Amino acid sequence: MTEDAVPDWLSADELEGEARRRLPADVFDHVAGGAGDELTQVANLDAYLRFRLRPRVLVDVSSVSTSTVILGMEIGCPIFVSPMGSQGLLHPRGEAAIAVGAARAGAGLILSMTASSTMAEVADAAGPARWFQLYFLGRDRHLIEAVVNEAAATGYKAICVTVDSASFGFRRRDMRHVASGSTLLESIRSISRYGIQPGSVVDPSLNWKDIEWLSARTRLPIVLKGITAADDARKAHEHGVRGVIVSNHGGRQLDHGIATLDALPDVVAAVEGKLAVLIDGGVRRPTDVVIALALGADAVAIGRPVAWALAVGGADGVASYLTSMADGLARTMALLGVTTTAEVGAAHIARVG
């Protein structure tokens, strides 16, 4: 696989086009696709288009800072890489290359439990804001405890439990490729380091008691990924959770679901500033980050475009895309008349659709 430069003027859509040209069709579709009719996935993207920015002028913006603090961790920009498994299918160095690129851009990183790189490889390459994403795969809680202990010992700073995957998403694109002979799903299982053993799925009995069980066993802050309802956000707080990611798995699990941006304001109101609130799904451009911040998110996370940048340009590609997001955020803030991310608020956006 040859690596090409990812110029900083390339949009996420253009990156996707580049990745499509170089990846096998089954791998491309596995990353690009979602569940069912992909209505959730499309809704995530469309939600950002219903907002417009409203700048303030004649503000001294000679010094703009995109840095922020999440769960006590300072990051250069309010951007994380969403956990994505199987990145070894896109690049030989997989998640480790993503970690290098994210660190160079000052972004945070959430390593997937179904990654193809090891925790240690990624921790060595990542910046200070590195979290580990956990699935409760199977019913063996000893295994879960061992994975969490390893994450803590390897230097991960939070455990991000994905809670939107009680049943596996119905992914037509994957099924179509498998029906025509693709061995993609076997490849995914075989490169996974900690997660998917054949036949192993998320324990469907997973419930709030398991979150209590986990919080009694780790000193790392727990973040729940896959929250879209205010009452779940409140329960998260009651169960000792420190942060939530408003996420619908990029539309890969429940189809016909609410767009994450539409769910964000209710979650923000429910947590009353007591929890860190992140959002992922459909974040593609610096102005999307501003819209999410304006609606109360502390940070965003980005999935597919990072995978595309990896496929096209390896670690350099990821660094280039994420740096262009961070630089674009600083430029947008200057044009908006704000100098810190905390200043971005509801008065800077208008809903137009």
Ligand SMILES: Cc1cc2nc3c(=O)[nH]c(=O)nc-3n(C[C@H](O)[C@H](O)[C@H](O)COP(=O)(O)O)c2cc1C
């Ligand atoms: C190829 C791929 C693999 C993923 N693997 C995981 C995973 O292992 N764990 C998880 O919590 N989410 C996983 N996700 C979902 C992402 O963390 C994230 O929620 C989603 O990609 C965000 O939407 P976006 O791609 O529109 O930015 C995966 C997404 C993709 C595209």
